[in-house]
Amino acid sequence: MLKVLFIGDIVGGAGRKAAARVLPELREQYAPNLVIANAENAAGGFGLTLPVYQELMDKPGIQVLTGGNHIWDKKEIFKDIVNMPLLARPLNYPKCTYGAGFVLLDIEGMRVAVVNVLGRTFIETPLDCPFQTMDNFLRKTPADATLVDFHAEATSEKKALGFYLDGRVSAVLGTHTHVQTADEQILPGGTGYLTDAGMAGARDSNLGMSAEAAQKRFLTGLKAKFDVVENGVLVFNAVYLEIDVQGKCTKITRINLAEV
Ligand SMILES: [Fe+2]
Ligand SMILES: [Fe+2]
Numbered sequence: 001m002l003k004v005l006f007i008g009d010i011v012g013g014a015g016r017k018a019a020a021r022v023l024p025e026l027r028e029q030y031a032p033n034l035v036i037a038n039a040e041n042a043a044g045g046f047g048l049t050l051p052v053y054q055e056l057m058d059k060p061g062i063q064v065l066t067g068g069n070h071i072w073d074k075k076e077i078f079k080d081i082v083n084m085p086l087l088a089r090p091l092n093y094p095k096c097t098y099g100a101g102f103v104l105l106d107i108e109g110m111r112v113a114v115v116n117v118l119g120r121t122f123i124e125t126p127l128d129c130p131f132q133t134m135d136n137f138l139r140k141t142p143a144d145a146t147l148v149d150f151h152a153e154a155t156s157e158k159k160a161l162g163f164y165l166d167g168r169v170s171a172v173l174g175t176h177t178h179v180q181t182a183d184e185q186i187l188p189g190g191t192g193y194l195t196d197a198g199m200a201g202a203r204d205s206n207l208g209m210s211a212e213a214a215q216k217r218f219l220t221g222l223k224a225k226f227d228v229v230e231n232g233v234l235v236f237n238a239v240y241l242e243i244d245v246q247g248k249c250t251k252i253t254r255i256n257l258a259e260v
Contacts, residue, residue: 002033011205015208016052044074084099102116171193177207200235
């Protein structure tokens with residue numbers, strides 16, 4: 001059986017600290033044999049660098065990282081991504097030659113695929129259709145269990161992909177909004193679903209960033225620099241899933257640690 005711990009967007013040093021702090025206990029409680037985290041904001045709130053990739057692999061011991069619209073924010077990733085074999089960046093960037101959109105693993109005799117796709121609603125990037133991208137992926141990459149990180153803004157797009165892939169993948173787990181939703185369910189075909197896993201980062205913040213910058217943007221219409229809130233109480237949001245040998249989700253449990 002596959003026991004998966006999937007962590008929402010890790011935001012900056014605060015998010016990395018939260019993950020490192022709680023993972024030993026969660027490992028004891030759930031004994032996961034696969035730990036995945038979304039790392040698009042892991043380096044200073046924007047993007048991912050090689051040292052941060054290595055830190056996340058070493059200290060909290062995360063096995064697979066996923067991305068999103070911010071994954072390219074630190075420009076060094078374009079040269080360093082070849083040294084990040086356990087990162088799945090969004091699969092549906094058209095003709096993207098940097099990195100791969102999925103990671104394949106062998107866990108207890110099961111061939112496991114972790115895929116990252118990006119939504120198109122309210123995301124200003126020209127992307128291939130995530131639905132058709134997943135159709136093509138599943139045709140070309142059969143696996144015993146497929147876990148999808150659907151990084152998207154709109155709840156309706158996330159639900160639509162969840163039901164679209166129901167019975168064909170083991171789980172569709174949302175990321176990007178940094179706010180955990182409470183709608184976890186096992187869909188009729190046996191796919192575990194959660195609209196958004198949430199984040200790891202500072203509690204007293206605007207999605208992990210300082211509230212002042214967001215307020216300035218809304219109040220003035222001008223750009224303001226976002227800084228990660230690194231101090232204070234930390235939150236840790238994740239989801240735990242059990243997947244049977246047929247690739248069906250048999251259990252889904254939300255994890256929302258409000259004071260880490
Ligand atoms: Fe994010
Ligand atoms: Fe995002």
